Amino acid sequence: MTYSKTKFDDVILIQPEVYGDERGYFFESFQYADFCKNVCDTQFVLEFESRSxxxxxxxxxxxxxxxxxxxxxxxxxxxxxxIIVDIRKDSKTFGEHITIELSDENNTQVFIPKGFAHGFLALSDIAVMSYKLDDYYSADNYTGINVFEANLDIKLPIETNKLCISDKDKILPSLKDAILF
Structure with missing residues (x-):
């Protein structure tokens, strides 16, 4: 696997080596020892999948x-x-964001450490996303920030009125009103 830093030093892009032939492809998507050596020593305890x-x-x-x-x-x-936003209030990149295209063609993975808000926009007719997490879901601690906040300046490649977004996500707080790290 190849590991690359982003403008946020702790947000790491991971590119597996893909072996393909006329039957399809095969790649190693995760290997704990290699991950610890190149990213960090964390253990994932939960995995979610979403279809959008x-x-x-x-x-x-x-x-x-x-x-x-x-x-x-x-x-x-x-x-x-x-979409990844730095919400660490003492960070030099606080409030900044990056966008990365992830697909079943590029097989890129992204490690997002604590202190970052995360979201995504489905660009294909159907998108299936997998999330490995290093702590369990907690309804009392689950929150977010509003992707439409002007200060974030996130440019989406689609008009806002054509988005499919949950009512809950529409009313997430602004960065200045959110609980931060």
């Missing part, structure tokens, strides 16, 4: 302390625009 139709926007979500979560995300089917 085109133009579905999910996020920006995270869990607050003491139940904050690091995530390893990937797309097993389709294509998404992954």
């Amino acid at each position: 139709k085109k133009n579905t926007l999910r996020g920006l979500h995270y869990q607050t302390n003491p139940k904050a979560q690091s995530k390893l995300v990937s797309v097993s089917y389709g294509k998404v625009l992954d």
Whole structure:
């Protein structure tokens, strides 16, 4: 696997080596010892999968302390625009974001440590996303920030009125009103 830093030093892109032939392909998607050596020593305890139709926007979500979560995300089917926002109030990149295209064609994975909000926009007709998490879901600590906040300046490749977004995500707080790290 190849590991690459992003503008957020702790957010790591992981590119597996894919072996393909006329039958299809095969790749190692996770190996604990290699992950610990190249990213960090964390153990994933929970995995979720979501299926989204085109133009579905999910996020920006995270869990607050003491139940904050690091995530390893990937797309097993389709294509998404992954969105990651630094919500560490003492960080030099606080409030900044990156977007990364994840797909079943590029097989890229992203490690997102605690202190970042995460969301994605489904770009293909159907997108299936997998999330490995290093702590369990906690309804009391689950929250997010509003992706439409002007200060975040997140440019989506679709008009807002064409998005499929949950009522809950539409009313997430602004960055200045959110519980931060």
